[in-house]
Amino acid sequence: MKKLLFIALIASLGACTGIEKQEADLGADYVRSKIHTEGTVIVDVRPDEAYNGWELKKDVEGGHIPGAVSFSTGWLSELTDNQKIQLLEEKGIARGSEVIIYSDYGKESLELYQTLTSLGYEKVRNYEGGMKEWSMKGYETAKMPNYSQLVYPEWLSELISGGTPGNYDGRDYVVVNVNYETHDNYLEGHIPGAIYIDTNEIESLPLWNIVSDEKLTKLFKNTGITKDTMIVIYSEEPMAAGRFAEVLMYAGVEDIRVLNGGFTAWRRAGYESETKENPWVEGEDFGAEIPLNPHYTIDMEEAKTLVEDSNGRLAAVISWDEYIGRNNGGYTYFSEKGRIPGAVFGHGGRDAYHSEDFVDPDGTMRSYTEIEKMWRDWDIASENRVAFYCSTGWRAGLALFDAHLMGWKDITVYDGGFYEWVQHPENEIGVGIPENK
Incomplete structure (x- = not known):
């Protein structure tokens, strides 16, 4: 009887430490094998500066594991469970995925690990070796170019x-x-x-x-x-x-x-x-x-020429409602609604006075990898000649600087934007959802 109780005790202790053993088995080689693997999301919980490329600690290489999503646990502190799940999914962290979380040394990532398990995420793993082990192995890190x-x-x-x-x-x-x-x-x-x-x-x-x-x-x-x-x-x-x-x-x-x-x-x-x-x-x-550097701004005629260029992208950094012509973003000094014909959707925010698509919940820059994907979904990429425009320049300027941080070279701003465009009655205005979208 005592022997059976002893065996049961050992089994229960094993169950209690199962998570710890699982994490101990999660090494750099396993994480490396999961990079860009369908069904797996690697999540970096460190500050933006570490993710982007700054070397903050002597034993940790600047940058992040290639393909990792940047996510700050602090964003979740004042959200309901449903809001937390919505934000996580917006960042590509779906409940059905295998989620591998890491920080520099493994401890800082435990908070998000515990949050996800409490929200019903079943395949969550904490990479305890973190960026310290990754750096010791000499494995590649990804960085924002600038x-x-x-x-x-x-x-x-x-x-x-x-x-x-x-x-x-x-x-x-x-x-x-x-x-x-x-x-x-x-x-x-x-x-x-x-x-x-x-x-x-x-x-x-x-x-x-x-x-x-x-x-x-x-x-x-x-x-x-x-x-x-x-x-x-x-x-x-x-x-x-x-x-x-x-x-x-x-x-x-x-x-x-x-x-x-x-x-x-x-x-x-x-x-x-x-x-x-x-x-x-x-x-x-x-x-x-x-x-x-006069090439960082173009005029209306140059914008028209760009639209006709197969490698050109006139990116409308505006809200979706502005893009399809539902409203004009809240401007009071003009009433026209829509977009420049041929412009692709470059994202913006909920209206002319907000830029949520380019910032995270705490007001910092949205992960450059997310911005890159957001643009790629609308066929806007670094190899294109890209001119950003909005209505009067603010949103386009933000997009330009973000693209510059990402190392894009052939970028500019159509400074006159939609506000100048509608001053010319001969210019057509595009509305509705484009056929290919």
């Missing part, structure tokens, strides 16, 4: 504290808070040392196009921006940050950084802010005639 231009709060804190953060060469820099008519918000609190530039300084009526090259030259001299200055942009509005980045790219600034998640991410990380106004400090001349 990851160093999307910075994170710790990086910026080290910079403004006089340090030398990674991928910084010591050049002069300016931190810029940019947005549309939010100077009062700037005075309520901003990143120490940051100046404020309103988007009214870089675009103007009647079409809200980028201002003249002469005005940009004057603005940059007044704010100490040269082609050799590193500009660190942040905003509460990702579209404003993208628009300013687009303008700097067009002008020819060589080193442009954007703070991922903006001021919200800065505060979430626990860093201090200040309320004093930092005045513009006049600097040297820009160092070249603006624009150094």
